[in-house]
Amino acid sequence: MKLRTFFYALAGSVLVLLLVAVGGFFWIAAHSPLSLLQGGGQASPAAAMFVPKQSPLMVSLLVKPDRLESFRLAIAPQSERRRARTEINQLKNSLLTSTGLDYEQDVQPWLGDEVTFAVTTPDFDRDDENGAQVGYLVAIATQDPERSREFLQLFWQKRAIAGMDLVFEQYAGVKLIYSQPSPTPNPQSPTPDPQPSLATAVVGDRFVLFANHPKVLRAAINNVQAPGLSLSNSKSYQQALQRLPDSQIGLAFVNLPQLSQWLDGERTTETVSPYEDLVVALELDRQGLLAETALLTSPGEKLTPAKPALSKPVGALDFIPATSPLTAAGTDLQQFWNELSNSVTAYDRLSNLINQPLAELQAQWGIDLPEEVFSWVKDEYALGLLPRADQPQPDWFFVAKKADGAAEAVDHLDAIAQQQGLSLGTLTLGDQQTSAWTKLTTTAASRPNRKRNRDAEAVTLSAEVQGIHTTVGNYEIFATSVEAMNQVLQATENPLLNDSEFQQAIAPLADANDGYLYLNWQSVHELVEQRFPIVKLAELAGKSFFDHVRSLTVSSYGSEANLRRGAVFVRLK
Structure with a gap:
């Protein structure tokens, strides 16, 4: 499976997992005992400490995926449960395509209550000659550190058997493992294009990290050790979290200028927008999915404080x-x-x-x-x-x-x-x-x-x-x-x-x-x-x-x- 496809599948899975439980939501009775209506129990993603302040995009699932799976099956009508189970299994299988691993056997036992996907930077090597090299990071909370290490060991063993050269590196006290493919010469550029190189690490007893290049993992570790670099220590981000409800099952962060650069493939323009960041808290409602949003102003920009203009529909x-x-x-x-x-x-x-x-x-x-x-x-x-x-x-x-x-x-x-x-x-x-x-x-x-x-x-x-x-x-x-x-x-x-x-x-x-x-x-x-x-x-x-x-x-x-x-x-x- 291509590495970009792997990360797109992981990103899509985070998004789909946020939504998979709500497909048949309106069938719930008025006094549902399902605890997910009160949120996932976690106010904000702990993995934000790995994500830089200028990250274009971060999406977090703040509830254990197994709970969403059980929730989806519990609320589905009897006639729809087979279809619901099929959709869930397709999602699981898409994550591990071509890996030779089994979700229920190799992943489910250690999977914790947070899965965070981030686009860390539109160009991690900042080399215009080889084009934009987007950085992708996935941080998965572990509830069983030993089982998660066994998973990574099995993961890399299968790649080594397939003939892939592996590199083991100690960086700032964290063990990195990544593959080392040979660069492919580009006749149009004197600089070889960086090849995708899947990299992993286990940070303490809390998170398993995946990235599409060792540079992305090193930057993530730097963000933890120099807290001023990370999103979790952004004053505006923390202020937005205080204005949003704490009953969410997921959270998304978007840096609008960086996202525009990533999507359009161009450097940011000189035009300054009054808004720089968007924070979204995702909640379950009996009828569907509610996203509470906070748009944060750009540095130096101020809004005129205003209360809502209406108290009822016009x-x-x-x-x-x-x-x-x-x-x-x-x-x-x-x-x-x-x-x-x-x-x-x-x-x-x-x-x-x-x-x-x-x-x-x-x-x-x-x-x-x-x-x-x-x-x-x-x-x-x-x-x-x-x-x-x-x-x-x-x-x-x-x-x-x-x-x-x-x-x-x-x-x-x-x-x-x-x-x-x-x-x-x-x-x-x-x-x-x-x-x-x-x-x-x-x-x-x-x-x-x-x-x-x-x-x-x-x-x-x-x-x-x-x-x-x-x-x-x-x-x-x-x-x-x-x-x-x-x-x-x-x-x-x-x-x-x-x-x-x-x-x-x-x-x-x-x-x-x-x-x-x-x-x-x-x-x-x-x-x-x-x-x-x-x-x-x-x-x-x-x-x-x-x-x-x-x-x-x-x-x-x-x-x-x-x-x-x-x-x-x-x-x-």
Whole structure:
């Protein structure tokens, strides 16, 4: 098995183990005795002492994998237990492919209550001539040091028998074992490319370490012996942990600039983002998986402390049809947009992800949305999507509560539409009068209907609606089609806010928040995959998890001087 594949499998396994227990979670009764609902019993990963402060990514499972396996099988319906067991066995087998080892016999007896995977650096040798050499580290807690040493002995014996040259090295009192392949000359570079070289170590009686190069292991040991280097001694990281709940079964840490460098293969840009680190605490909920988040500011950056703006969902949600699979709602859209756009400017990949849908709407309506719309939305707003069966592109609609300058802003939008050659007309939907921006087109009549006089051929005049808007009470409503507007006007009879699926999707989130971003994954995932191919790749990699996803809800909980809190709830079926 290729070494990179081995580490990707380990990383994927940590992620999947965090999620494998929750596939059938909603079957749990209201008074479940399962202790995992109260967390794994460990507040933070001890292995953070091996991880540098500038690590792009660290993901930790803070509960013994056997407990998750038992949990998954216990909550699965009788008819699903065979499938659940198969998924678990496939995961175990993927870890030890081509090793000749058995999980239950060789690993399970010593496996402890923490498994941490980290990308320690985007380039561990910092040599531009041989490209980026990413450092991977896996730290596994051991509950039986003697058995874990026996495991490593057997592990390396099999490689020695296969003809691999082994190196035994004492480094800072720790015994390192690693293979020593010959470097492969690169005719394009005078410097030989470092070859992947699996390295292992047992640190005290607590952890078994795996890395993809001895340099990565040495750096991990240095981080322990010089505590100022490690993530566990980062003041901002510790502060974030204090703001997050202690009932987690897992924790993730992301250094945003370093992650961007790793993914894009480029050095970090001079553009400074207001945020540098993200810490995520993962908890089990009766309906799925709750991720409590803390975004930490970059050095020298300060936020204006702000409490959550809302104590209940905004009234604009009354206009959102229950059939809308994607909805964003909150207050003060201009402030939200300014904060969001400033936050992602330094990261091209994320910036493109956010700006692409906005650019499509701007192209259809021919307006600068941040300047012409967002600037006057100071109060409630809601944005939604409605799929269409007759065309691949969905309809969009937007609801905003009136504020000072709203009437003038709507008149200005009408003027822009007319300047672009669109006609402004009135259309009545039920009892509601609306204003439509239409584009008039002519089409030659079909040949059988043409008159014999070729100089007087018949034409058909049609009006294509480019946008439509109206006022209902204190709200301005915009839509991309008549059909979408009609659904919005009728939504008060069955709004998303009263839908049981939506209610359950927001139930685990705090009442005091800044709004919601809600996705009904079952309805919208195909559209998301079409627009963002990377999502399709993620689904393929984590199929056993995505098959169980019902919905996804994101919320923000306000900010302090150097961090912003929020949450993501993944509801599962």
